[in-house]
Structure formats: structure tokens, C-alpha cells
Amino acid sequence: MKKDTELQKLAKKIKTTREEKNLSQEELATLCQFDRTYISLLERAKRNPSYFNLKKLSAGLDVSLSKLLKDL
Numbered sequence: 033m034k035k036d037t038e039l040q041k042l043a044k045k046i047k048t049t050r051e052e053k054n055l056s057q058e059e060l061a062t063l064c065q066f067d068r069t070y071i072s073l074l075e076r077a078k079r080n081p082s083y084f085n086l087k088k089l090s091a092g093l094d095v096s097l098s099k100l101l102k103d104l
Contacts, residue, residue, distance in 0.1 A: 036077070041104050043077035049093050049100065050075075063092035 050060050050071075057071040064071075065088065073079040074089070081089065090097040 038104055039077045043075050047075040060092050064088045
């Protein structure tokens with residue numbers, strides 16, 4: 033299913049970007065005002081984030097939303 037594949041790509045991109053920034057899930061969650069478990073769910077493609085949560089996530093990762101979504 034295409035939706036699942038795209039969600040898995042996004043999950044990998046979130047995790048890779050977080051690791052490149054040397055942030056723990058808890059640190060990223062604090063920056064985004066999310067619960068740590070939400071970050072874990074995103075990184076395992078168990079949650080499909082809303083547009084507004086993607087904006088918070090990109091701000092927490094200090095990358096543009098377009099960069100976060102590039103090549104998905």
C-alpha cells in the first residue's frame with residue numbers, strides 16, 4: 033500500500049534527522065512539546081502526523097518542512 037510506504041519513509045527521515053542532530057527522542061519531544069512516546073510512534077510509522085505536528089517537528093529538528101518531506 034502506497035500510504036504505508038510513504039509513512040515508513042517519513043518515519044525513517046524523522047529518525048535519521050534526529051540522530052544527525054544528536055538528539056534523543058526525549059530531547060526532541062521536549063523541543064516539540066510532544067510526549068516522548070509520540071516521537072517513538074512516529075519513528076516506527078505507527079502514527080501519521082498532522083500538518084501542524086509536522087511543522088512543530090521540523091522546528092524541533094531545526095530543518096525546513098520542505099527538507100523534512102523532500103524525496104518522500
